[in-house]
Amino acid sequence: MRGCVVAAGVAAVLAAMPAQDARAQAAPESIDAEGGPASTTLVEQLRRGAKVGTMLRLSYFSRTKPDHNGPTAEATGLGGWLFGETGEYANTLSFGGALAYVAKITGPDGHGGNFILKDPDQEGYSVLGVAYAKLRAENHALMAGRLAPQYGWSLDGVYRFYNRFDGAFAGRRDVRAMIPLAFEGLSVQGKFAGETVRYYGGYLTAMKQINDDEFNDLAEAAFLPGDSDGMAYIGAQWKINPNVMLQGGHHQVDNLLNMTWADVDMVHRFDKSRYIRLDLQYLYQTDNGDKSLGDFSMNNIAAYLEGRWIPWFIPYAMIGRNSDEAELRSPYSLGPSYLVQRIGENAKAGEKTWILGSTFDFETLGMKGLVFDLSVGKRTDRHVNGNTSQPLADWTEVATDLIYTFGKEWGWAEGVRVRARWARVWEEGAQFANGVISDLDQYQSDVRFDFQWRVAFK
Numbered sequence: 020m021r022g023c024v025v026a027a028g029v030a031a032v033l034a035a036m037p038a039q040d041a042r043a044q045a046a047p048e049s050i051d052a053e054g055g056p057a058s059t060t061l062v063e064q065l066r067r068g069a070k071v072g073t074m075l076r077l078s079y080f081s082r083t084k085p086d087h088n089g090p091t092a093e094a095t096g097l098g099g100w101l102f103g104e105t106g107e108y109a110n111t112l113s114f115g116g117a118l119a120y121v122a123k124i125t126g127p128d129g130h131g132g133n134f135i136l137k138d139p140d141q142e143g144y145s146v147l148g149v150a151y152a153k154l155r156a157e158n159h160a161l162m163a164g165r166l167a168p169q170y171g172w173s174l175d176g177v178y179r180f181y182n183r184f185d186g187a188f189a190g191r192r193d194v195r196a197m198i199p200l201a202f203e204g205l206s207v208q209g210k211f212a213g214e215t216v217r218y219y220g221g222y223l224t225a226m227k228q229i230n231d232d233e234f235n236d237l238a239e240a241a242f243l244p245g246d247s248d249g250m251a252y253i254g255a256q257w258k259i260n261p262n263v264m265l266q267g268g269h270h271q272v273d274n275l276l277n278m279t280w281a282d283v284d285m286v287h288r289f290d291k292s293r294y295i296r297l298d299l300q301y302l303y304q305t306d307n308g309d310k311s312l313g314d315f316s317m318n319n320i321a322a323y324l325e326g327r328w329i330p331w332f333i334p335y336a337m338i339g340r341n342s343d344e345a346e347l348r349s350p351y352s353l354g355p356s357y358l359v360q361r362i363g364e365n366a367k368a369g370e371k372t373w374i375l376g377s378t379f380d381f382e383t384l385g386m387k388g389l390v391f392d393l394s395v396g397k398r399t400d401r402h403v404n405g406n407t408s409q410p411l412a413d414w415t416e417v418a419t420d421l422i423y424t425f426g427k428e429w430g431w432a433e434g435v436r437v438r439a440r441w442a443r444v445w446e447e448g449a450q451f452a453n454g455v456i457s458d459l460d461q462y463q464s465d466v467r468f469d470f471q472w473r474v475a476f477k
Contacts, residue, residue: 061108068106072475074099078197079125079468080133082362085446085461092132094141095124098197100148107155117149117167119198121230134196137230146232148201159209165227165234167191167201170208170219172256174264174286177296178333179325179378187254188270188278189223190352195467196229200351203234204249219268220253226351237272238311241350245311248273250351262286274308276348280355292330298323302356304348315345315405319366323357330383337374341366345404360396361418361442362465367401367411376418387428392420402451409451412459418442432472440467 081093098121107113126133126141137144151164171186184194191199206221226240227233234240237247254268267281280302288294300323305316321339339358341347347356347365356365358372366372376394396416403409419442425435442465450459 064108065105065113069104070475071101071103072473073101075470075472075474076197077470078135080135080195080466082133082465083463085463088461090127090129092134093130094126094133094135096126096135096143096197097122097124098143100198102149111155113153113155115149115151115153116147116165118145119148119201120145121197134229137232144230144232146198146227148198148227158211158214159207161205161207163205165201165203166206166221166223167199168206168219168221170217170254170256172217172264172266174258174284174296175261176288176291176294177286177325178327178380179335185352186256186266186355187219187252187268188280188349188352188354189221189250189252190354192229192351192353194353198229200229201227201234202351215258217256218254220251222249222251223351224249237351238275243275243311243350245274245309247275247308247311262288270351271307272351274311275306276312277305277307278348279303282355289328293328294326295328296323296325298325298357300355300357302347304345312348313345313404317342317345317347317368319347319356319358321357321372331380332377333380334377335375337372339366339370339372341368341370341372343369343402343405343407346370360394360416361420361440362444362463363396363398363414363416366398368404369407370398370401372396372398387426388424390420390422390424392418392422394418410449410456412446412448412450415445415447416442435470435472438467438469438471440469441465 076099077097079095081091083091100117100119102117104115105113121136121143123136123141123143126136128141131138131141136142147165149165149167151162151166154161168189169191171184185191189202193199202223203225204221204223206219208217208219210217223237225234226237228240237250238245250270250272252268252270254266256264256266258264262285264284270278280300282298282300284296284298286294286296300321302319306312306314319339319341321337323335323337325333325335327333337357346367349356349365353359354365358366358374360374374394374396376392379391381389381391398414401411401414403411419440421439423437425432427433443462445462447460448458449456
């Protein structure tokens with residue numbers, strides 16, 4: 020595995036070689052370089068079609084403690100990653116890599132836990148987060164090394180991915196941090212049946228946290244007790260027709276837990292741009308191996324509803340119910356669950372959840388690139404894992420998201436995205452802590468500003 024890491028790091032340099040006369044421009048994360056004459060040598064074929072570029076991010080984050088009873092989690096950083104991918108040798112073998120980096124702009128002492136700088140000392144860092152060798156046979160590929168897996172897929176024409184960025188219980192979790200999660204291991208994925216079916220699977224042995232420069236055991240990296248040798252997983256996605264999609268998967272994390280889920284996504288279309296969408300979901304988790312998380316089994320059921328009958332107005336609603344045995348865990352990705360907001364994430368034991376919101380697409384009103392999202396959520400009937408006599412306070416959250424993406428009219432700045440987020444949580448009611456049940460009434464806030472620009476060189 021370490022050999023793959025070194026080889027892929029060298030390959031990232033090879034990918035940059037065609038860019039000697041390069042200039043930066045706004046573009047997708049990678050673009051094809053101009054090909055040269057046919058060649059049978061390894062180096063020449065790897066250089067042909069190589070891709071290289073960078074993701075540049077500037078982020079500020081601040082999250083208060085409940086009722087300001089401690090220091091904020093706060094920092095500003097400049098970073099991203101420099102990526103490279105070679106062309107293919109014999110239409111089969113290629114290499115790729117990404118060097119992630121974060122430079123500290125502000126980071127007060129004692130204000131860690133901010134998803135930007137390295138804890139506990141608020142430091143910048145760099146790490147070869149992605150470095151892989153890839154074997155491809157038509158629509159099927161095997162990758163080994165350092166990976167940042169992505170399995171998200173959705174029906175065509177629907178507006179919101181919502182929390183399906185990762186599409187599985189293993190993924191990048193690239194929604195709040197400066198640098199995404201990354202793993203060491205191998206993965207396989209592909210598609211068939213006229214590209215209506217996708218499959219994926221793999222075995223991951225270590226993980227790099229979002230603000231860390233080291234790859235650690237899957238228990239340690241996820242701040243969980245015990246140790247774990249790795250995660251085996253498999254999943255599939257099937258677009259039965261343009262309006263129905265079925266997907267699911269199983270993840271088995273050694274000595275920690277098994278995570279299984281299934282999901283059906285359905286759309287009724289009134290015409291090309293107007294529709295109503297319903298997604299039903301079931302998630303199941305249980306302990307395994309050494310039972311480092313205890314002896315438990317739990318399930319979570321949820322439904323997601325989205326509509327678009329007015330072009331600029333896309334309302335949505337979510338409801339969910341978590342069983343009493345344990346909270347829902349997703350330590351290796353954002354996860355497939357819909358029941359996530361800015362601060363509140365996975366459901367606690369016994370939790371009943373509803374979230375109402377809407378996305379406002381102002382581009383349809385002539386304000387190109389401008390989108391605003393507003394949601395309100397409520398979480399009730401929560402308690403400590405497996406014990407209904409130990410209650411947790413109700414949770415109410417208001418979350419907003421304002422995004423502007425620069426279009427072609429901005430020239431060199433095309434593709435730049437600026438994002439402002441704000442959220443506030445109120446916790447109220449009976450709360451069990453340190454053997455005592457007391458009445459809780461507290462709040463906390465979350466503020467984030469992001470600048471993001473994908474730049475390709477050619």
